[in-house]
Amino acid sequence: MGKFTMKKIAVIGGGIMGRGIAYAATVAGFQVHLHDLYPEALEKAKTYLETELRKSVHHGFIRPGEDEASLNRITFTTNMEEAAVEADLVIEAVLEKMEIKVDVFKKLDKICPSQTILATNTSTMSPTEIGAQTSRPERCIAMHFFNPVHKMKLIEIVRGLDTSDETFRIAKKAAEAMNKEVVEVNEFPGFVTSRMNCLIGNEAMNMLMEGVASAEDIDKAMKLGLNHPMGPLELADLVGLDTRLRNMEYLYQTLGEKYRPCPLLIKYVKAGRLGRKSGAGFYKYDKE
Numbered sequence: 001m002g003k004f005t006m007k008k009i010a011v012i013g014g015g016i017m018g019r020g021i022a023y024a025a026t027v028a029g030f031q032v033h034l035h036d037l038y039p040e041a042l043e044k045a046k047t048y049l050e051t052e053l054r055k056s057v058h059h060g061f062i063r064p065g066e067d068e069a070s071l072n073r074i075t076f077t078t079n080m081e082e083a084a085v086e087a088d089l090v091i092e093a094v095l096e097k098m099e100i101k102v103d104v105f106k107k108l109d110k111i112c113p114s115q116t117i118l119a120t121n122t123s124t125m126s127p128t129e130i131g132a133q134t135s136r137p138e139r140c141i142a143m144h145f146f147n148p149v150h151k152m153k154l155i156e157i158v159r160g161l162d163t164s165d166e167t168f169r170i171a172k173k174a175a176e177a178m179n180k181e182v183v184e185v186n187e188f189p190g191f192v193t194s195r196m197n198c199l200i201g202n203e204a205m206n207m208l209m210e211g212v213a214s215a216e217d218i219d220k221a222m223k224l225g226l227n228h229p230m231g232p233l234e235l236a237d238l239v240g241l242d243t244r245l246r247n248m249e250y251l252y253q254t255l256g257e258k259y260r261p262c263p264l265l266i267k268y269v270k271a272g273r274l275g276r277k278s279g280a281g282f283y284k285y286d287k288e
């Protein structure tokens, strides 16, 4: 890919992040193939995309008719090969578990043409370790989007040890085409944002557990006192407490004691209190 000719983007995993990345990519005019193992996840993703695209027209972010055109540019499939075989860029957004990501990347490496770039949306993990399991580590990179993708401006682009300059350049172009700002980060667990954010969230959970203040008051203090746009506990509920726990476990494993997951977080995940997606986390919600 000498000049930028990207047309097709495959997104692997149709959960909270995958559906959001599909939104950003289709609104940017890319052909999008969204893959998930489960038809129910794809159904949910489709409903979400229809709703968000309709809202975007209503709020004047996209022109009338662009909602339908954007939806028509997305195909939904449970067949990974079908999704990825012609993609110029694949963005993986499956669960934050190294063995699952590695398995997906090995499969993609077999399916995709040699020039296809394979990106992971991991929040914390090593693109070097994931890319090393493929025959194209120079074409592997992390593109870390933020939740909710249609509102959040940043993509942290993280270079693995062997990521080529060309791969970085193309990933950056794709990000900019999706109307995002980019920061370039050299790989280290948690990059810039997750490393910082997980620590703040964990401290808030420890304070709640110790009875320092209520969830509402911890969040209010951070918003009004420190100017955070969201409180750390409501943000954790938005991320998903299972996802946050996996992030913490990885950071604890790689960076040590400072990142030991708060016992309250572990307890909530064991109880199935996963945040917004399950209807309860630190707060209660209508179930998604």
Ligand SMILES: NC(=O)c1ccc[n+]([C@@H]2O[C@H](COP(=O)([O-])OP(=O)(O)OC[C@H]3O[C@@H](n4cnc5c(N)ncnc54)[C@H](O)[C@@H]3O)[C@@H](O)[C@H]2O)c1
Pocket: 012, 013, 014, 015, 016, 017, 018, 035, 036, 037, 038, 041, 093, 094, 095, 096, 097, 100, 104, 121, 122, 123, 124, 144, 145, 146, 147, 238, 239, 240, 243, 247
């Ligand atoms: N939730 C956030 O706020 C957030 C923000 C930035 C990055 N991330 C990262 O994005 C990734 C996805 O997180 P999420 O919150 O969207 O999770 P999620 O649980 O909402 O979605 C994951 C999806 O992946 C699917 N899946 C699992 N294994 C698969 C496989 N082998 N092949 C295809 N699909 C598979 C699941 O069915 C599910 O629909 C994680 O790496 C996470 O750390 C999450």
